[in-house]
Amino acid sequence: MTTIDAMEYFFWCRDRPGTLDLRWKLAEEHWSFMDAYASRMIARGPTLTADRSAPTGSVHIVDLPDAAAARRFAFEEPNYRAGVYRDVLIRRFENRSGRTMWQFPGTDEEGRFLLLGHARPGSAPPRDLDDERVIVQGPLFAEDGSAWLGTAVLAEAPDLLDASLYAAVEAHPWQFGGRR
Template sequence: MQYFVYGRDRAGAGELKGSLTPEHWAFMDGYADELIARGPTLTPDGESTTGSLHIVDLPTLEAVKTFAYDEPYYRAGVFESVLITRFRNHTGGTMWDFADAVDGYHRYLVHTDDTPRPLTSPHIILHGDLLALDADEHLGRAVLLEALDAEAAAVLAQADPAQVHPWTFGGRR
C-alpha cells in the first residue's frame, strides 16, 4: 500500500536539519526500493527547506509509522507536524519515471483537501488521492509537477495558489 508522509519543519530547525541530512539519507537508503517519491519542500526563493515529502510503498500501517517516526529528522525534533495518509497513485509510476523535464521550469508539491479531479499534462510528475488510514474516506490530493512558476502550477493542478509549495527531487535513488 502506498502512503503519503509529509513532515513540516518547525521554525528555526534549518541548521539541525542540515546537520542530520547524511543520517536521513542513510535511513532512506534502507527504503530505496519502496520509495515512490521524495524530496524537500522549499521556501519560495528555494534557499531553505520547509518540509520533507515521501511517498512510500509499505505493507502495513505499522511499517509506515516506523518509517515516519524512526526517521532521523523526526526523532531529533525537526518537524512541527507529520501528516500520514494512504496514497492512491493515479500516475502509476515513481518520480524517477518522469522524463519530460523542461529547462527553466521549477517543481512543486500541490497539497489540497479538495475532491479528485482528472489531470493530464506532460508536466505532471505524480499525482494521487490522499485517503484516511483506516477507511476509503477522501482527504484530498497531492500533485507533484513542474511549471514555469507557482501561479502556473496552481492552474495546472486546478488548485488555490496557497496550496502550492516549491519542491525538488531529493536524496539519491
C-alpha cells in the same frame, strides 16, 4: 465508500522554525534511513522556501505493508526523532501516475511543486490530471482507505489543481530529493 488495494503512503513533514542547522547535521543519517526504503520509494524531496534557498519540509511517497509500517517510517526517521519536524501529515495514497519520480522525463528542476488539494466534505475525487508536467499524482485517503481527503500532485507547474474543486489548494516549491 471508496477502498484502495495499494498500500502507498504520502508523508509531508513540515520543519520546525530554527532547525535548519540541525537538518544539515542530520543529512547523512536521514539519507541512510531512506536508503533502507529505496526499492519502495515512489517520490521524495524537500519542500522549499519561495526563493528555493532553504528547505521547509520533506515529502515522501512510499509503498509500505500497512499503517503500522507507515507510522514507523514517519516517527523513526532521524529528522523527526531529533525535532526537526513540527508536524507530520500521513495519508494513504494511490499512485495514479503509475511511475516513480525517477521515471519522469521532465527537466524543469527549478519549477517543481508539491500541490495539495484539500477535499470538500462529502465530495468525490476529481478526474486525474492529464498533463505532461505531472510527475506523480494521486488521491489522499484516510488511514483505512475509506474516505477521500484530498489530492497530492508533484508537478512542474504550481497551478494544475482547479481550486473550484477543493476546499483549499496549496502549492509549495519542491525538488527531487536524495543524496547530493
